[in-house]
Amino acid sequence: MAEHKIAAETAHRDSIFTEEHEQFRETCRRFYENELEPYYLQWEKEGQGTPAEFWRKAGDAGLVGLAVPEEYGGPGGDFLFNLIQNEELGRYVGGASVGAAIATDVMTNILVEHGTHEQKQRWCPGILSGEVIQCLGLTEPGSGSDVASTQARARRQGDEYILNGNKCYMSSGSKANLVYIVAKTDADLERGRGAMTIFLVDAKTPGVTLRRMDTLGMRASGIGECFLADVRVPADCMLGAEGQALRSVLKGTFTLDRTLIATRALATAELAFDLTLDYVKNRKVFGQPVFEFQNTQFKLAEMKTDLVAGAAFRESLLRALVEGRLDELTATTAKLWFTEMEYRLVDTCLQLHGGFGYMTESAISRIYTYARVEPIYGGTSEIQKVNIAKSLR
Numbered sequence: 099m100a101e102h103k104i105a106a107e108t109a110h111r112d113s114i115f116t117e118e119h120e121q122f123r124e125t126c127r128r129f130y131e132n133e134l135e136p137y138y139l140q141w142e143k144e145g146q147g148t149p150a151e152f153w154r155k156a157g158d159a160g161l162v163g164l165a166v167p168e169e170y171g172g173p174g175g176d177f178l179f180n181l182i183q184n185e186e187l188g189r190y191v192g193g194a195s196v197g198a199a200i201a202t203d204v205m206t207n208i209l210v211e212h213g214t215h216e217q218k219q220r221w222c223p224g225i226l227s228g229e230v231i232q233c234l235g236l237t238e239p240g241s242g243s244d245v246a247s248t249q250a251r252a253r254r255q256g257d258e259y260i261l262n263g264n265k266c267y268m269s270s271g272s273k274a275n276l277v278y279i280v281a282k283t284d285a286d287l288e289r290g291r292g293a294m295t296i297f298l299v300d301a302k303t304p305g306v307t308l309r310r311m312d313t314l315g316m317r318a319s320g321i322g323e324c325f326l327a328d329v330r331v332p333a334d335c336m337l338g339a340e341g342q343a344l345r346s347v348l349k350g351t352f353t354l355d356r357t358l359i360a361t362r363a364l365a366t367a368e369l370a371f372d373l374t375l376d377y378v379k380n381r382k383v384f385g386q387p388v389f390e391f392q393n394t395q396f397k398l399a400e401m402k403t404d405l406v407a408g409a410a411f412r413e414s415l416l417r418a419l420v421e422g423r424l425d426e427l428t429a430t431t432a433k434l435w436f437t438e439m440e441y442r443l444v445d446t447c448l449q450l451h452g453g454f455g456y457m458t459e460s461a462i463s464r465i466y467t468y469a470r471v472e473p474i475y476g477g478t479s480e481i482q483k484v485n486i487a488k489s490l491r
Contacts, residue, residue, distance in 0.1 A: 114416050119178055126186040129159045130193070138192035138318055142464075147273050147310065147320025148196055150231075157228025165207045170222040177354060178420070180204055184358045188365030191461045194468035195318040202270045204355060205232040205278055209298075212338040212347050217298060221276060233274040235265035235299075235324050236348075243481040245344065246291045250281035250326065254333070259283070259297065261305075261329040267475070271322030272310035275301050278337065279326065280348075286341050294343035298335045305329035315467025352477070353426050356433035357415060359476045363440040363469075364408045370440075370465050371401050374447040377462075381452075394450060401443050408439060427489050434482040437472035444469040 115123075133155050141148060156162050164179040166172020173179075180203065187193040206225055209218065224230030241247045250263025261281055268274070277299045286293040301308060307325040338347040375398065378388040388394050415432050418424040448455040448466045455462045473479040 114420055115178060115182070119182060122175075122179055123182050123186060125159060126161065126183055127189075129156065129161060130186060130190045133159075134192040134196065135190055138195040141318035142195050145310070145312070145317055147270070147322075148318050150228075150273070153228035153231055155228065157226060162203050162228055163206055163222065163226035164203060165210045166218075166222045166226055167210065170218050172222060172226055177207070178416075180207070180354075181358060181361055181416070181419075184362045185365045188362035189369050191369070191464060192318075193362075193366065194461075194464045195316060202232050202234070202274075204351065204358065205234055207354070208278070208296075208337070208347060208351055213298075214334070216334065217337070221298070224275070230275045231270050231273055232276045232278065233268040233271045233322070235268055235271075235277050235279040237267045238264060239266055243478050245280075246294075248280060248282060248294055250279065252279075252281040252283045252295060252297060254283065255330075257333050258330050259333060259335070261297065261299070261326045261331060263326045264323065265326075266311065266323035268322050268324060270320045271324060272308055272320040274308065274320075274322070277301055277306070277308075277324055279324070280343050283340060289341050292344055293341040295340045296337040296343045296347055297331055298337050299326075299329065299331055303329055303331060313471075315464065315471060353424065353429040355476055356429040357419060357424065359472065360415065360429070360432040360436035361412055363436040363472055364405070364412055366465060366469065367401075367408065367436075367440040367443045368405055370444045370447045370462060370469075371398075371405060373461055373465075374398075374401075374450050377454075378450055388450065388452075397446055397450060401446060404439050404443055408436060411435065427486065430477075430482050430485050433476060434473075434479055434486070437469075438479060440472055441469045 133152060137152075153162070160173065161183060163172050164175040164183065165177075167174045183203070187196065209221060221230060225232065235250075236245060238249055240249060250261065250265065252259045252261050261279060263279075263281060265271075265279065268277075271277075279297045279299050280294050281297065282293065283295050286295055299306060305327045306329055307327070309323050309325070311321045311323055313319070313321050378394055378398070381388045411432065415424070415428065418428060444462070444466050448462050451460060451462050454460050455466075457463060
């Protein structure tokens with residue numbers, strides 16, 4: 099089976115999506131097939147992240163800046179466009195390499211909702227053209243999922259803030275032009291543990307250093323870290339109100355991000371299943387297809403059951419989203435279940451591929467290394483369980 103083969107037609111045609119949404123879905127498919135699948139292996143070998151040309155082509159195709167309002171030159175699309183974009187990414191093997199890179203476009207939603215007119219005027223044109231690549235500087239080496247323990251500092255000096263700190267594990271971080279830095283101001287330190295502020299930082303600002311981080315999978319995602327050494331930014335680079343990074347600006351973003359991760363995990367699990375089903379029907383052992391062994395059939399039956407259950411969960415999740423009922427707890431349970439299911443399923447798929455599955459040339463091996471990070475980023479499974487448990491008290 100060719101590696102660029104899209105998962106067998108498992109795309110869900112729900113009444114949730116309009117004709118315009120479905121047209122956008124087809125646009126995403128054509129773009130990934132033409133601009134991602136033929137090149138991602140080379141990007142992986144180079145290890146330098148997704149090239150700038152890919153982003154410019156994505157801009158030309160209308161795949162970035164989806165939430166930018168018409169007054170700033172954008173389509174003003176709803177969040178379902180982001181979801182379709184990410185879900186379709188999960189249906190391609192190249193998506194296992196690019197991973198969450200395109201998901202950074204969700205940062206545009208934050209800029210649109212909380213940015214000033216001047217901030218939108220400055221950044222939206224570049225975002226729409228694909229010239230501006232965004233990333234979120236939230237995680238730190240010593241904080242991980244414990245976001246409230248952020249050590250990055252922003253000290254006010256006249257009409258400027260001076261930023262110092264270190265951010266890591268940033269999707270598209272090695273090549274970003276615009277970094278959303280979460281830091282604590284002096285006032286935040288007085289407000290207490292949960293108070294933090296976001297700053298829009300141009301990556302070309304003196305004192306900003308971006309470095310690529312080598313990863314197990316998603317080697318074309320440009321995962322990177324950011325070092326801030328006495329970085330001076332104007333006070334008007336603050337995004338939203340001071341001290342409101344978690345309590346307001348990012349609050350809804352975590353819910354939406356977990357929804358994106360969950361639905362993309364299902365799409366990738368479907369892709370892995372389709373690749374495996376095709377493989378076991380064609381690979382022969384002891385004179386018969388691997389598919390004919392009862393163990394293989396039982397494993398396939400278990401995986402198919404997970405996918406059917408996942409499709410129903412997805413339907414419920416998206417209906418809650420469009421009806422305004424999607425809460426943090428539901429998104430948290432979705433992120434936990436879908437990513438754990440995906441990794442469990444992909445692990446079984448690799449086993450059914452035998453020795454070939456362990457070779458980096460196999461599609462399932464790249465999906466496997468990608469799936470392994472799913473229960474980690476966006477908040478580890480353990481953190482999701484802690485949050486769910488809190489709701490049971």
